[in-house]
Each structure stands twice: as C-alpha cells, then as structure tokens.
Amino acid sequence: MVKIEVFGVGCPKCKKTEENCKQAVKELGIKAEVTHVYDQMEMLKRGITDNPSVVIDGKLVVSGRVPEVQEIKKWLSVRK
Amino acid sequence: MPSRNTILAVLAWVLLFFGLFVVAYPRVTGTPLFPVYDYGDLSSYNPILVPFVYLANYLTRAWGAFLFAFMLGGVIEAFIPRQKMTNYFSSKSAKSYFLAALFAPVLTVCSCAMIPIFGGIIATGAGIGPALTFLLMAPAANFLAILFTSELISPLMAAARFGSAFVIAILIGFIVAKTRWGRAVEEKFAGISAAKAAEVVKMDFREKSVNSLKEAYALVRTVLPYLLIGVAAVSFIDAYMPRDVVGTYLTGPLGVLLGAVIGVPLYTPTLVEVFLTKALLNAGMAPSAALAFLLGGPMISIPSMIGVSRIIGWKTVLTYALLGVLWAAVAGFIYMTFIGGL
Numbered sequence: 001m002v003k004i005e006v007f008g009v010g011c012p013k014c015k016k017t018e019e020n021c022k023q024a025v026k027e028l029g030i031k032a033e034v035t036h037v038y039d040q041m042e043m044l045k046r047g048i049t050d051n052p053s054v055v056i057d058g059k060l061v062v063s064g065r066v067p068e069v070q071e072i073k074k075w076l077s078v079r080k
Numbered sequence: 081m082p083s084r085n086t087i088l089a090v091l092a093w094v095l096l097f098f099g100l101f102v103v104a105y106p107r108v109t110g111t112p113l114f115p116v117y118d119y120g121d122l123s124s125y126n127p128i129l130v131p132f133v134y135l136a137n138y139l140t141r142a143w144g145a146f147l148f149a150f151m152l153g154g155v156i157e158a159f160i161p162r163q164k165m166t167n168y169f170s171s172k173s174a175k176s177y178f179l180a181a182l183f184a185p186v187l188t189v190c191s192c193a194m195i196p197i198f199g200g201i202i203a204t205g206a207g208i209g210p211a212l213t214f215l216l217m218a219p220a221a222n223f224l225a226i227l228f229t230s231e232l233i234s235p236l237m238a239a240a241r242f243g244s245a246f247v248i249a250i251l252i253g254f255i256v257a258k259t260r261w262g263r264a265v266e267e268k269f270a271g272i273s274a275a276k277a278a279e280v281v282k283m284d285f286r287e288k289s290v291n292s293l294k295e296a297y298a299l300v301r302t303v304l305p306y307l308l309i310g311v312a313a314v315s316f317i318d319a320y321m322p323r324d325v326v327g328t329y330l331t332g333p334l335g336v337l338l339g340a341v342i343g344v345p346l347y348t349p350t351l352v353e354v355f356l357t358k359a360l361l362n363a364g365m366a367p368s369a370a371l372a373f374l375l376g377g378p379m380i381s382i383p384s385m386i387g388v389s390r391i392i393g394w395k396t397v398l399t400y401a402l403l404g405v406l407w408a409a410v411a412g413f414i415y416m417t418f419i420g421g422l
Contacts, residue, residue, distance in 0.1 A: 011192035040387060040388075044199040044272065044391060046275060047272060049163070049166070049199065049274045050163065050200070051196050052192065060275045060276065062281075064162055064193065065158075066294075071281070
C-alpha cells in the first residue's frame with residue numbers, strides 16, 4: 001500500500017495535483033491511499049515550505065508546482 | 081510542423097508581449113489602441129443594467145492590462161525558483177528584511193503558497209520579522225496590485241502604494257521580532273529544516289514557457305470569478321453612493337483613519353480593492369484616504385490572519401494587525417501633507 005500525501009490549501013492548483021495523483025494511481029492499477037493535508041502546522045512540521053507539494057511514502061517528490069500524471073506514474077513505478 | 085509544445089510556448093510569449101503592447105500604447109501615444117466603451121452617467125441606467133455597462137467599460141478599457149498581468153503572473157510562477165529566492169533571506173540580519181520586502185511582490189502570485197512560504201521563512205532561519213515583512217508586502221504591493229493601481233488610478237498612487245507598503249512591512253517585521261511573544265514563536269520552531277524534493281526536475285525553456293501558460297490559466301480561474309462578482313458589486317457604489325456621505329466621511333483626517341480601518345472587515349478579493357477605490361474616488365474620496373485604504377485592507381486580510389494564527393498565535397497576529405492599520409493611516413497622513421492630489 002503506497003501512501004501519497006498532497007499538501008495544499010484548497011486552491012485550484014492543489015486540487016489539480018490531487019486529481020493527477022489519483023489518475024496516476026488508477027492508470028497504474030496499484031493499491032494506494034491519496035490524502036490531502038490542509039493543516040499548515042502539520043505542513044511546517046514536515047518541512048514543507050511551498051504548495052502544492054506531494055509526498056510519496058514519506059519522501060517529498062515535488063514542491064511548488066502541479067506535477068503531470070506521467071511524472072507521478074514515474075515516481076510511483078520507481079519505488080515499486 | 082512544430083510540435084504542440086513549441087506552439088504553446090510561442091503563444092505564451094506572444095500573449096505576454098501583446099498585452100504589454102496594449103498597456104504601453106496609450107501611455108506613449110495618448111490614445112487607446114482599441115475603442116473604449118463609455119457609459120456616461122451611470123445612475124441614469126436601469127439598476128439591472130448598471131453592473132453590465134460597468135463591466136463592459138472595464139473590459140474594453142483594461143483587457144490589455146488583464147492579459148499582461150495574468151501572463152506575467154504565469155511567467156513568474158513558472159520561471160522564478162521560489163526556494164532559491166527565499167534562501168537569500170534565510171539569515172538573521174537586516175538584509176533579510178530588505179530582501180523579503182523586495183522579493184515578496186514576485187514570490188507568490190497565487191495565494192496557495194503564501195502561508196507555507198511564510199512558515200518556511202520563520203522556521204528555516206530568518207525568523208518572524210522577515211516572514212511578516214513578506215506576509216504584509218505580498219498582498220499590498222504585488223505586481224498585479226501595483227499594475228492595476230497605476231492603470232486605474234494613477235502611476236503616482238501606484239508608486240506611493242509600493243513605497244509605503246515597503247517601509248511599513250519592514251517596520252512591522254522589525255517591531256514584532258522585538259516583542260516577547262514574537263520571539264517565543266521562533267523558539268517553537270527551532271530545529272525544523274526545509275524538506276528538499278528528492279529529485280529536482282530540470283525543465284528547459286520551452287517546457288517552462290508551456291508551464292507559464294498553464295499557470296496563467298490557473299491564475300485566471302482563481303482570480304477572475306471573484307473579480308467579476310466584486311466589480312459588479314462595486315458598480316452600485318459608483319452609481320448610487322451619495323456624494324455627500326463620501327465627502328463627509330472619506331476626506332480629511334477622518335477619511336484617512338476610516339480608510340485604513342474599513343478595508344479590514346470589508347475583505348475584498350484580489351484586485352477588487354483597486355476597483356472599489358476608483359469608485360470611491362469618483363464619489364469624492366480624498367487620495368490620502370484612498371492610499372490608507374489600499375494599504376490597510378490588503379495587508380491585514382482576515383483569511384491570512386486566520387491562516388497564520390495557527391502558526392504564530394493570536395497575540396502576534398493582533399500585534400501586526402494593529403500596527404498595520406496604524407501605519408496605513410500614518411502613510412495616508414504623510415500623503416495628505418506632502419502630496420495631496422492624484
């Protein structure tokens with residue numbers, strides 16, 4: 001089970017990031033849990049200083065922009 | 081046949097420079113490039129039509145500014161490496177305040193990143209002072225706000241807004257960093273370090289250009305709906321606001337004080353404050369009160385106060401909010417004394 005966390009504040013870009021993550025998971029057909037973290041304190045404690053950000057299994061993969069579905073699929077398949 | 085990405089990349093830059101051309105043309109020649117729809121006397125229209133003629137006027141008058149502003153926003157989001165820029169002000173020194181104020185107008189176009197960057201500045205070394213400087217400067221003096229202030233009101237007002245916000249943001253950061261509760265916030269976050277992305281994707285110029293088009297579109301989607309609704313609401317103020325009420329309350333010293341305060345509970349969406357100020361100026365608001373209004377409301381916005389209160393606590397939030405309103409009024413008084421007109 002892969003754990004994907006999207007960090008955002010609910011802006012369109014953050015929502016798009018979450019959609020892309022879900023799409024990537026669907027296309028790969030893997031078991032994954034996508035969660036959206038809105039809490040600013042939680043973000044700061046994790047060292048996230050830009051939005052939108054994506055953390056896969058505890059590792060920050062992208063910060064400050066919307067990743068493409070293709071990119072997310074690559075990150076997900078590398079760690080499999 | 082050029083690829084889809086090449087076409088999009090070229091389109092991004094063509095749109096940006098076309099927007100710039102449309103904005104610059106009347107400045108050089110004195111006449112607008114395309115005809116502007118003029119409504120004459122707004123209050124003579126049927127009330128249902130008022131917002132539509134008002135919007136039509138602004139769309140024909142300011143579409144070039146919209147195009148240029150949104151495209152520039154996209155280019156900034158796609159090309160400016162935020163993490164690298166915040167690294168420049170990550171030390172405890174006077175230089176950090178200055179750089180935070182200088183970079184804030186181009187660091188975030190989208191409010192998504194405001195609070196994480198704010199938290200990042202506190203936690204990764206510079207402390208609460210420069211973080212607050214950034215938080216106050218970004219909404220009051222980002223390039224979108226300054227461009228529209230210049231286009232709709234006057235270049236002098238735009239310069240006064242930028243300069244005042246710059247000084248105020250640094251002053252407040254400095255003052256709050258000296259308070260006991262301000263320093264307590266920093267201790268709370270000692271030892272946190274910024275996480276770095278495992279693999280930084282290198283993008284070439286073409287990919288970044290395509291991204292700037294996507295970012296511009298995201299910005300339009302975020303800002304435009306609220307802006308249209310906001311300006312439609314402003315049309316009624318421009319049409320029906322009694323001139324004597326504005327003349328009584330929004331001129332002189334009382335006008336400056338009220339101007340600095342009323343923007344806070346009013347909470348206007350991005351850019352709407354400029355359209356509202358223009359409408360109030362039409363109704364007789366004094367330019368000095370307008371400056372206080374253009375500073376107070378955006379700097380002390382309630383959503384960002386709520387957002388950062390989780391990180392820095394209400395005591396610090398209220399300190400910077402009170403100082404913000406106070407200094408916005410001081411800027412208005414200085415404008416009234418030394419400049420006066422538009």
